[in-house]
Amino acid sequence: GESVGLHLPTLSVQEGDNSIINCAYSNSASDYFIWYKQESGKGPQFIIDIRSNMDKRQGQRVTVLLNKTVKHLSLQIAATQPGDSAVYFCAEKKGDSWGKLQFGAGTQVVVTP
Amino acid sequence: DVKVTQSSRYLVKRTGEKVFLECVQDMDHENMFWYRQDPGLGLRLIYFSYDVKMKEKGDIPEGYSVSREKKERFSLILESASTNQTSMYLCASNSDSYNSPLHFGNGTRLTVT
Known part of the structure; x- marks a missing residue:
């Protein structure tokens, strides 16, 4: 889930397993x-997006699920x-303006062999 | 592929100096953004621009100004750098369509001593 404070939550995953990263949104x-996705020393890289009129969207090896009832992504x-x-974080667009895009602090994913 | 290029990866400046961070995008995007990224705080919007010479304040504009004289270029200016402006600065751009994700540069790590 999203972090509070200075330490990012960490998800350790064994290579070959599936990862699930969670995000609670506010609005x-x-x-x-x-x-x-943000790798060390690089800028954030777009992975996938979803609009609120959808519950699920799939990309290459990634799936995003949206549960509007509990405001969970x-x-x-x-x-x-x-x-x-890498560090993975979600962003939600809270209104019509792109100035209202709010980012979560992120989850550190560590893949172990 | 969208390319957002930030002119410097690392900068070291002294307190009180005027600092310019430059960003160029090659996709003819209408919108450009400046964020700062600090551990545990996520990305915070400083300013964004939705057209040439047009700008809006973000969440933390104090101590910063911006300039957009050409569509492809967006500059962040620290009028008088202070140590609390030591951070990673990220530039991003997107088109003005509704579901257009932001594309980020690789960041400028600024240290103010």
Whole structure:
């Protein structure tokens, strides 16, 4: 889930297993959500997005699930690989303005052999 | 692929100096953004621009200004750098369509001594 304070939550995953990263969002009126991956020393990289009129969206090895009832977003990574080790964070768009895009603090994913 | 290029990866400046961070995007995006990223705090919006010469304050604009004279270029200016502005600065851009994810540069790590 999202972090509070200075230490990111860490998800340790064995190579080949599936990863599930969670995000709780704050505004029931938010209607667009984005997942990013950030590797050490790099900028955030877009992974997948979803609009609120959808419950699920799939990409290559990734699936995003949206549960509007409990304001919860998850990112599933299939067959996790060492290259998936990174910080993952979600973003929610809270209104019409792109200035209202709010980012979570992120989850550190560590893939072990 | 969208390319957002930040002119410097690392900068070291002294307190009181005027600092310019430059960002260029090559996808003709209408919107450009400056964020700062600090451990445990997620990405916080400093300013964004939705058109040439147009800008809006984000969540933490104090101590910063911006300039957008050309569509592809967005500059962040620290008028008088202070030690609490030591941070990672990330530039991003997107198009003005509804579900257009932000694309980020690789960041500038600024240290103010």
